[in-house]
Amino acid sequence: MQPFDSKEFLARLTQRPGVYQMLDVTGELLYIGKAKNLKNRVSSYFRPTGLTSKTQALVSKIADINITVTHGETEALLLEQNLIKQYHQELLHYFV
Numbered sequence: 001m002q003p004f005d006s007k008e009f010l011a012r013l014t015q016r017p018g019v020y021q022m023l024d025v026t027g028e029l030l031y032i033g034k035a036k037n038l039k040n041r042v043s044s045y046f047r048p049t050g051l052t053s054k055t056q057a058l059v060s061k062i063a064d065i066n067i068t069v070t071h072g073e074t075e076a077l078l079l080e081q082n083l084i085k086q087y088h089q090e091l092l093h094y095f096v
Contacts, residue, residue: 004062006046013039017076018069019083025063029087034080036073 018038022031035041045051045059070076 004064006062009065010039010043010046013042013067014069015039016069017071017073018067019076019079021066021068021083022058022062023064023066024061027064030061031058032080032083032087034073034076036076038067038069 015037017034017036019032019034020038020042021029022033024030033041042065045055045062051059068079070079
């Protein structure tokens with residue numbers, strides 16, 4: 001599998017609101033987040049400076065990002081909360 005190409009991914013990412021799910025090389029879920037502007041939010045993970053060591057570690061594991069575009073910020077928030085509840089156990093093993 002090729003490394004995640006953030007430049008190519010970000011070039012085609014929408015500025016609409018939505019939810020993003022970061023996955024590792026095995027397809028396991030690393031992180032779920034929401035954004036009022038997906039392009040701006042997801043781009044912030046790939047900036048060259050100013051990332052915490054925790055965020056750098058997360059970004060180094062990203063193999064793919066799934067995007068769900070929503071009709072607004074409120075819908076994105078509700079979807080994010082529901083996905084976190086659904087995948088709670090899976091997400092926990094990264095933080096233990």
